[in-house]
Amino acid sequence: MDGPDCIFLFNPSTSYQLYVSDLARDGDGQPARDEVWPPGVAQKSVSSNLVISEMAGICCGVVGEGETPTPMEPSRPSRRRRLDLLPLKYIADMAVPPPETGAKRQKLDLCTSSPTQPRDCVNAVENCEPSGVKNEEENNIEPKGDAILQSTISLLNSTATTAHGNNTNEAINECPKYGVTSVCGRRRDMEDAVSVHPSFCQEKGENHKEFHYFGVFDGHGCSHVATICKDRLHEIVKEKVGGSREDLEWKSTMEQSFARMDEEVQNWSQTNQSSTCRCELQTPHCDAVGSTAVVTVVTPDKIIVSNCGDSRAVLCRNGVAIPLSSDHKPDRPDELLRVQAAGGRVIYWDGPRVLGVLAMSRAIGDNYLKPYVISEPEVTVTDRTDDDECLILASDGLWDVVSNDTACGVVRMCLKVQNPPSPPGSPGTDMAVCSAADGSDKACSDASILLTKLALARHSTDNVSVVVVDLRREKEKQESNSNDDDDSNNNIIE
Amino acid sequence: MSSSSALPSSAVYLSQITQNDNFEGETFHKFFDCWLAEQNKHLDDLFAAESSSSSKQNSNNNNNNIEDQDLKPLIDRVISHYEHYYEAKSMWAKQDVLAILSPSWMSSLEEAFLWIGGWRPTMAFHLLYSKSGLQFEARLRELMEGFRVCDLGDLSASQLTQLDRLQRKTIREEREITEMMARQQESVADASMVELSHAVSEMMRRKEGGREREKEREMEERVEETLGMKKVGLEEILKKADDLRVKTLKGIVGVLTPKQGIHFLIAAAELHLRLHEWGKKKDARKETMTRKTSSTPMLYNIAFIGDSLEKK
Numbered sequence: 001m002d003g004p005d006c007i008f009l010f011n012p013s014t015s016y017q018l019y020v021s022d023l024a025r026d027g028d029g030q031p032a033r034d035e036v037w038p039p040g041v042a043q044k045s046v047s048s049n050l051v052i053s054e055m056a057g058i059c060c061g062v063v064g065e066g067e068t069p070t071p072m073e074p075s076r077p078s079r080r081r082r083l084d085l086l087p088l089k090y091i092a093d094m095a096v097p098p099p100e101t102g103a104k105r106q107k108l109d110l111c112t113s114s115p116t117q118p119r120d121c122v123n124a125v126e127n128c129e130p131s132g133v134k135n136e137e138e139n140n141i142e143p144k145g146d147a148i149l150q151s152t153i154s155l156l157n158s159t160a161t162t163a164h165g166n167n168t169n170e171a172i173n174e175c176p177k178y179g180v181t182s183v184c185g186r187r188r189d190m191e192d193a194v195s196v197h198p199s200f201c202q203e204k205g206e207n208h209k210e211f212h213y214f215g216v217f218d219g220h221g222c223s224h225v226a227t228i229c230k231d232r233l234h235e236i237v238k239e240k241v242g243g244s245r246e247d248l249e250w251k252s253t254m255e256q257s258f259a260r261m262d263e264e265v266q267n268w269s270q271t272n273q274s275s276t277c278r279c280e281l282q283t284p285h286c287d288a289v290g291s292t293a294v295v296t297v298v299t300p301d302k303i304i305v306s307n308c309g310d311s312r313a314v315l316c317r318n319g320v321a322i323p324l325s326s327d328h329k330p331d332r333p334d335e336l337l338r339v340q341a342a343g344g345r346v347i348y349w350d351g352p353r354v355l356g357v358l359a360m361s362r363a364i365g366d367n368y369l370k371p372y373v374i375s376e377p378e379v380t381v382t383d384r385t386d387d388d389e390c391l392i393l394a395s396d397g398l399w400d401v402v403s404n405d406t407a408c409g410v411v412r413m414c415l416k417v418q419n420p421p422s423p424p425g426s427p428g429t430d431m432a433v434c435s436a437a438d439g440s441d442k443a444c445s446d447a448s449i450l451l452t453k454l455a456l457a458r459h460s461t462d463n464v465s466v467v468v469v470d471l472r473r474e475k476e477k478q479e480s481n482s483n484d485d486d487d488s489n490n491n492i493i494e
Numbered sequence: 495m496s497s498s499s500a501l502p503s504s505a506v507y508l509s510q511i512t513q514n515d516n517f518e519g520e521t522f523h524k525f526f527d528c529w530l531a532e533q534n535k536h537l538d539d540l541f542a543a544e545s546s547s548s549s550k551q552n553s554n555n556n557n558n559n560i561e562d563q564d565l566k567p568l569i570d571r572v573i574s575h576y577e578h579y580y581e582a583k584s585m586w587a588k589q590d591v592l593a594i595l596s597p598s599w600m601s602s603l604e605e606a607f608l609w610i611g612g613w614r615p616t617m618a619f620h621l622l623y624s625k626s627g628l629q630f631e632a633r634l635r636e637l638m639e640g641f642r643v644c645d646l647g648d649l650s651a652s653q654l655t656q657l658d659r660l661q662r663k664t665i666r667e668e669r670e671i672t673e674m675m676a677r678q679q680e681s682v683a684d685a686s687m688v689e690l691s692h693a694v695s696e697m698m699r700r701k702e703g704g705r706e707r708e709k710e711r712e713m714e715e716r717v718e719e720t721l722g723m724k725k726v727g728l729e730e731i732l733k734k735a736d737d738l739r740v741k742t743l744k745g746i747v748g749v750l751t752p753k754q755g756i757h758f759l760i761a762a763a764e765l766h767l768r769l770h771e772w773g774k775k776k777d778a779r780k781e782t783m784t785r786k787t788s789s790t791p792m793l794y795n796i797a798f799i800g801d802s803l804e805k806k
């Protein structure tokens with residue numbers, strides 16, 4: 001399946017020999033590799049018995065048995081893929097296990113005792129130009145912010161860094177401190193994208209000045225959908241937020257934004273001819289490309305998380321890790337039912353996959369898997385409390401190997417130890433040598449770096465993207481600093 | 495390597511070869527053995543430097559800068575030793591690129607992992623991430639509390655950024671070279687080669703009848719010329735591949751602090767030397783087995799091999 005049908009052996013000392021391998025090895029004369037999807041699991045077909053035995057006891061229900069319900073006109077590759085499903089059809093009748101993700105899926109509409117407002121923490125993003133380093137691939141990370149006290153609105157556009165955050169400043173605008181890391185890791189393609197936009201709605205009026213946007217996108221098939229999401233989604237959300245009042249309906253706003261985003265991705269892939277990404281060679285309209293999206297809007301009193309796919313947002317509140325999104329895995333019981341109700345099936349092929357292809361049940365893009373795979377996000381709106389410590393957004397490159405609790409523990413430790421953050425411009429040990437130093441919030445950056453390194457240390461084989469947002473109120477920070485356990489503070493060597 | 499003392503220095507050997515213009519696969523094999531012995535020696539030096547610096551670090555934390563200056567010359571020496579290897583390799587490749595691309599001095603284990611006559615450049619990042627991961631997990635607690643531990647577990651934000659950038663660039667360049675190699679390999683069946691192979695075959699068929707000395711010689715010349723062009727192409731690609739290897743190595747070490755650089759170079763040498771030894775051992779075992787198989791009756795032999803393996 002991975003070898004050519006003809007092999008030329010070059011033997012310099014004698015002559016040239018041409019070996020023709022068994023062309024008819026598939027019986028039907030079809031070259032085997034035509035039927036391999038997804039590419040990485042090609043070998044699995046050989047041992048499908050093994051795959052099936054591994055699946056025993058894991059949920060995999062299928063409706064519409066004996067028929068592949070596809071309303072769409074299948075493209076050539078998708079027809080191939082559907083062919084792949086046939087040999088595995090008899091997996092269809094599997095028991096659906098009791099929902100085990102229930103705890104994870106709790107809605108978080110906890111009411112706060114008193115959302116203090118306005119907050120004391122004052123900071124704005126100051127311009128930082130990362131010394132003119134250019135790299136086209138690094139465009140995937142692009143935090144932006146505005147320092148509104150400056151006469152000109154300066155855009156922070158650090159395209160060349162994988163790790164940074166906003167810095168504090170004596171400005172009226174306040175944004176939680178954050179840190180971002182996004183690395184290629186052990187993969188050969190970078191398909192993650194991160195987008196950070198503090199005060200992204202500020203032109204929309206006073207009410208929305210303190211809306212801050214953070215997003216992590218994990219592409220599959222190619223990187224372009226993730227990249228478009230990074231470039232566009234915050235603008236769409238801004239548009240949808242409009243000039244409406246503070247108590248706007250977040251759920252529908254975010255749902256509309258995601259729907260619009262998905263449309264734009266479709267239009268892009270149908271019209272774009274000048275793309276230089278690798279998917280261009282594979283399918284005419286880049287249909288088999290998509291991206292997860294986990295997007296958070298942090299307002300003075302709320303955390304709005306919209307999720308589509310298997311990236312995740314986790315809140316750390318009073319030492320407890322609370323997931324604010326629930327991964328859209330095809331074997332999540334309600335998602336399984338939804339896929340089935342739409343006429344799709346979930347098939348185990350190197351894990352549960354919609355139609356045996358995609359290992360998540362929702363995503364932006366992925367036209368060829370509609371309507372089973374949808375782009376509608378699940379939105380949670382959580383009231384902020386004084387106990388909130390931090391928010392972590394990350395791609396599955398982190399979550400596959402680091403638990404929510406561990407991640408929160410690591411970030412808490414970083415925030416606690418390096419509290420309070422050094423004032424802007426003070427030479428931190430790292431930042432002194434950091435070419436892209438933007439006076440970023442060191443504690444948050446360190447936390448995101450530490451999580452990334454932990455993921456790499458634990459053999460994560462995927463791209464790793466992590467955003468850490470410090471949600472502590474300034475008052476509280478000083479407080480916690482003063483009564484912090486002494487030993488940990490004494491240990492700091494800077 | 496116990497035989498290291500008996501081997502001449504690779505540099506001395508190289509100069510002898512250069513004088514006699516004796517670049518053959520066999521002689522590169524000898525050069526490689528000398529070089530390997532030196533790498534083994536360097537590993538000892540690196541390790542010694544690492545242990546002394548970490549013990550000093552425990553007793554005195556202020557000496558970091560002085561320490562770093564002490565380590566720099568060693569790192570430079572090790573790096574230039576790598577460069578020396580690739581310089582020699584390119585000299586040999588000019589004479590006999592085919593021998594360099596199918597290296598007899600490597601074990602079949604190493605050969606299985608070759609990318610254009612050497613290690614895959616992006617592998618260096620995996621080596622780094624793996625070593626860094628091991629050291630990171632060992633010191634997780636301290637790192638979280640803000641300690642500086644100075645090894646690969648303590649890559650800073652900017653280092654990680656630079657390494658990630660370097661990695662993506664290396665992946666891109668490695669792909670380009672892989673593509674070049676693909677084109678070169680496909681060109682084995684280009685029109686000139688197919689035409690020539692047919693012409694020679696025709697000639698061999700006609701040969702049954704009468705002799706065509708003149709024609710034969712002409713053909714031989716054409717074959718040499720055509721293959722020569724292919725070899726030039728291979729040599730260019732090999733050069734690019736080796737350049738990328740050196741560039742990647744230097745790039746990574748350039749991002750690291752001297753102490754981290756020492757750790758990285760240790761990991762690289764350890765992996766290289768041990769992989770070579772494991773492969774050699776396997777090859778040797780295979781060889782003895784084949785020898786025994788060919789000299790003893792089959793049935794008896796199988797039991798015997800199993801037995802002897804057990805004892806090993």
